[in-house]
Amino acid sequence: IFAHTVQEITNHISGEQKRLKTLVLVPGRDLVGQTIGAVGQPENDVEVEEMTRGFAKFAPVMEVTEYHGSKKDLSGDVVVMTYQSLHKAVREGRFDTAMFDIVVGDEIHRGLGTATMTSVSRVIENKIAIGFSATTEYGRNKTVKDLMPTEIYRLELREAVDKGYLAPIRAIAITTGDTLTASNSGDFKEADLAKLITSEWRNKTAIDIARDFVAEDQQGIITCLPGDNLRHARELATRLCKESIIDAKTGKIRDIKAQIVHGEMSIKERREIYKQYETGDIDILTAVDLLNEGWDSVQAKF
Numbered sequence: 001i002f003a004h005t006v007q008e009i010t011n012h013i014s015g016e017q018k019r020l021k022t023l024v025l026v027p028g029r030d031l032v033g034q035t036i037g038a039v040g041q042p043e044n045d046v047e048v049e050e051m052t053r054g055f056a057k058f059a060p061v062m063e064v065t066e067y068h069g070s071k072k073d074l075s076g077d078v079v080v081m082t083y084q085s086l087h088k089a090v091r092e093g094r095f096d097t098a099m100f101d102i103v104v105g106d107e108i109h110r111g112l113g114t115a116t117m118t119s120v121s122r123v124i125e126n127k128i129a130i131g132f133s134a135t136t137e138y139g140r141n142k143t144v145k146d147l148m149p150t151e152i153y154r155l156e157l158r159e160a161v162d163k164g165y166l167a168p169i170r171a172i173a174i175t176t177g178d179t180l181t182a183s184n185s186g187d188f189k190e191a192d193l194a195k196l197i198t199s200e201w202r203n204k205t206a207i208d209i210a211r212d213f214v215a216e217d218q219q220g221i222i223t224c225l226p227g228d229n230l231r232h233a234r235e236l237a238t239r240l241c242k243e244s245i246i247d248a249k250t251g252k253i254r255d256i257k258a259q260i261v262h263g264e265m266s267i268k269e270r271r272e273i274y275k276q277y278e279t280g281d282i283d284i285l286t287a288v289d290l291l292n293e294g295w296d297s298v299q300a301k302f
Helices: 004-013 028-034 053-058 082-090 116-123 157-162 190-194 202-215 233-242 267-278
Strands: 020-025 064-068 078-082 102-106 128-134 137-140 220-224 245-248 253-255 258-260 284-287
Touching: 004 053, 004 102, 020 028, 020 082, 028 053, 028 064, 028 078, 028 267, 053 064, 064 082, 078 082, 082 116, 102 116, 102 190, 190 245, 202 233, 202 245, 233 245, 233 258, 233 284, 258 267
Parallel strands: 020 078, 020 102, 064 078, 102 128, 220 284, 258 284
Antiparallel strands: 245 253
C-alpha cells in the first residue's frame, strides 16, 4: 500500500524542478530488505533472484536505498531506515531531516518510545507523513494518535479476514496454569517471563503441537520467551530437531528441521535461513521478538 501511495504522491506533485524524496521507517533490519523487495544476498554480494514484494514489485521505477549500520546511502528517491538508525542519526546530527518530503512509518507504534518519538516527531514535521500499524493502541499510555492524530482509515481484523486480505484464523488456547502480573504499562517483566522457560509441561505441549502440525505438512513459527541468552528459542529448536514424523509427502520417517533466528546473526545468515524456510527446507523457526511484527511468509501456517 505505501509503495503505491508514495509513487502516486510523487507522480502527482513532483515537477521538473524537484523530485520528492521519501523516508520509510521500519522496525528492524530484516524489514529493510523486505521493504526494498529485491530477494537475494545483501549489501556488496548482490544477487537478485526475484522481485516479489516491496518497492521492487509495487513501485519499480523508484530508486530505493538503505540507511543502517555500515550501509548509509541517502541518495535514493526512497530511503529505507530503521527507527533505531533514525534516532541515532538525528541525535548525532548526521543528516538534515528537511531533505525528506514524504515520511512513511511502517509499524508506526514503534516510534512511540520516549526517545524515538522525539526523533520521529522531528522528521515528520511539515511533511506528508503516513503511518501504518496493526497495534495503534500499543499500551495503556501509548497510542499512535499521540504521534499522528488523524486516522485516515481503519480495517478491523475480522473484516480483513472476510475480504481475503488475511488468512483465516483458527485459534487454539491451551491453559498452562502459569500466572504473571503485568506492570502498569501492560507489559511483563523479562525476569518473570524467564521463569516459564524451564516449565517442562509447557514446553513439551508446545513441541507436541508443533510436531503434529509439521506431520500435516505445515510450516510454522514459535515465538519464544526472552532472557538467558535466548535459551528458550535455542532449546526448543534443539528439541524439535530430535522429534521424528512421517513425512506427509513421502510417507517416510524423518526428523523435524527447526532453526533459531536472532538479531546477533548477520543479515546474510538470516536471509539464508529465510530462503531455506521459503523453499521448505526448514519446518519451524524459533525466535524472540524478531519475527513478531512486519515479517511475512506465505509458508507460515501456524
